[in-house]
Amino acid sequence: MPAPPAAPGHTSLGDPAEPEAKTENGRRRAGRPVGAVLDKAGITAAALQLIEKKGYDGLTMAALARSLNVAPSALYNHVSSKGDVLLLVEDHLAALVDVSAFGAEPWEDAVRKWAWSYRDVFSQHTPLIPVIAVLPVTDAPQTLAMYETVSAGFRDADFPEERIVSSIVALESFIFGSAYDVTAPADIFDAGSMAEATPSFTGAVRSLAAQGHERPADVAFSLGLEALISGLGALRQ
Template identity: 30%
Template sequence: MGHTDPVTTTGPKGRRGRPPRGSATLSRERVVEAALALVDEEGLDQISMRKIAQRLRVDPMSLYNHVADKDDVLDGIAEALLAGIPAPPADGSPRERMEAVARGFRTAMLAHPKAAPTVLTRQLASPAGLAPLAAAVAPLLDAGCPPREAVHALRAALGFLVGSLLREVNAGPSFGTDPAAGGQRRRTLESAELPSLTAIAPHLAVCDHEAEFEYGLDLVLTAVERKLPG
């Protein structure tokens, strides 16, 4: 990761050669940074090695000295987002520590909502990708929770967290918050002739992501707490 190579650039007259003395050299970090900026601006489906190279003003082939392929870039983006999660308080209760990880995770994802699906839908094997997982399960193990039970609790919490964030960044089903769309959705629900849906239609037609997150997090952590030894 620390190795850098000279960057092949195109000069003012279109001639390729070594970069001017003192110019920044290419690295994995710079490639990932450029890719994340591209996703923030244009969306995840617009990312390509060619576009990343254009942002960096280098030949596309020079990128492969630092990343294996597009999948490797996407892994790098996911790792960069996860690196933004602060460490939970070491002296907090199990609930406080798990809550800190969950809130930090959500904040990190919402800082780059267009890039968040790289974290929410990919399985990472690197230390950077696994660190938040370790931080989330550590409070359970420290509280005396058996490893098997800790995995069950962790997966239940992650299921809520990933599902709610996929909806929030518009990568999953959502009724949205737009009043006009909510009104149409409410009329659709009420016309379905299903009494249970008619009863909840005003609330089901829209989604307050903040309120949904707070309610769900409290629900999950309260259930996890009840499973802890003692």
């Protein structure tokens, strides 16, 4: 049985560009071997779309292949494992993090904007956090580009060079942990039947609830982020 007609859509988003097609003939569009249905950009885009619609539980190699009108095994001509797909998605998301304030605004404001943006992007993609947190930067060019911009911002803000990486890591650790909080259920701190056995904690939870914040995770994030900004900012020479 012949292969089905090429899948429509999935226009490249630009980032994981395939090596240039070697065709000398000008009639062929560059960037994708003419007979090929799949490439990394298409896989990335399809994976993101699938995650958006079905969540990370719905992201299976079978479902991904189906959304591309292709057999599951075909994916393995372009990625070596499902982990590879997650890595592609992660690197795509890294490009969405807002680093524009570095070099344009004071250090404190730039860090603040970056950190909120970083948290917001990955709070929608918490299953990627274990991936990013231990990901060698070589495998993720867009992520590396983000680090470069942030590092330059720290250097220009008169950070001692040997403290820059540790400071970024500390901020990032806080951001990753905080991304989980955003997705936690509202009643996560309800002690239920144990309430009277835990008076200090229950009192503190009730006292926070009485404040009526619409997004409690934002309060904790702001509190911690401001503490980190002023604490780390003191390292500047």
